[in-house]
Amino acid sequence: MRQIILDTETTGLEWKKGNRVVEIGCVELLERRPSGRNFHRYLKPDCAFEAGAQEVTGLTLEFLADKPAFEEVAEEFLAYVDGAELIIHNAAFDLGFLDYELSRLGDRYGRMADRITVVDTLLLARERFPGQRNSLDALCKRLGVDNSHRQLHGALLDAQILADVYIALTSGQEEIGFAQADAGGSGPATVVAFAPVAGPRPRIGADAGEREAHLRRLATLRKKAGHALWDALEPVAEAEALEA
Template structure:
């Protein structure tokens, strides 16, 4: 069977530039990536903190809690680029709000002045934010909102973390892609097989409660009673 390899990716940065390109003059400080093969999370992850060679904005620090002092002994982007690009090779990239992360990665690549194409030219980019807006139009589609919607535990997500958020997004993506498939409701055998797939959450299965014999008898007696008092003909089925 052909291996369907996808990489779920997230980054944390020193901040954002709100005048022009949001990535210009800011740097990536953490990359987290999670591998999915044939719709299963493999555990083969890529994770690295990065020394950005500049300070971190106060507002950015409030979001991810990563300090300049912590990063002072971490590798530069140029030192992790080879293993990073090797990890991404032969995969689709899954990113929430892809424009943000792809912009930062391409900016980092441009500063290295290497003969490396933009990430979007090397990888097929799948933006889960765009997907979510089509599946849940008019609703809030942040990562937190999607996790809550799919009953994915986010109690430990007190601050942003590239690797932790990539792990959450990997679970979200599996739910999103399974839910997009049409349900074969007219074929019970196929439907049962669909529900039995591991990727389909137990939370998505609806429990069907059938009426007891006593409840069925009570219901029929009620219909007979209503027929008598209304004078209308009500057909009863056995």
């Protein structure tokens, strides 16, 4: 499976007000592992930053003055994402801006949804952690993802962090084959397809010291509670010898 973690930085919060994309950052995952084939471009916006937006990104119009316009990288970007599953945090924001940039170039490129499918990690997080803050920083803290190097918002850096968040957020699902299928139009049904095990499963036994420690622990439980639930699974005689 080819997935692309995507993030953008913009001159403001609303494309409808004429704000533009100033940075695109993408991290490619192949079978949930970084491939090293990333996409990163700074873009000249041809408009001013809204108040506060420049401070969030640390970017300036002077820095972006010699960078390409979106139309100069559009075909390269679309070829990179074409056919992939995009992983985006608050996807409506980034896709709204990217569709706006494409629309400024006419009808020939269509919309992002014509080329890709999307997983919104904000929606995933809200399902898993309802009623809690689910910003990227909040998820990093909750899931144990290191974001100490994130002093400013940057598209490639945020995409790299989001890749770790996505893997942690969905850990234990894709690996064992969970999938969502339409059960005859009656709503989503969970399909579980466990991968076949290659060869016999390894058996790990306790050594003599571990066994003795285990039995002494059971003896302590019996003295305190009169019994141990483990007795239903193994003979008591061996433990009684330790109690004597």
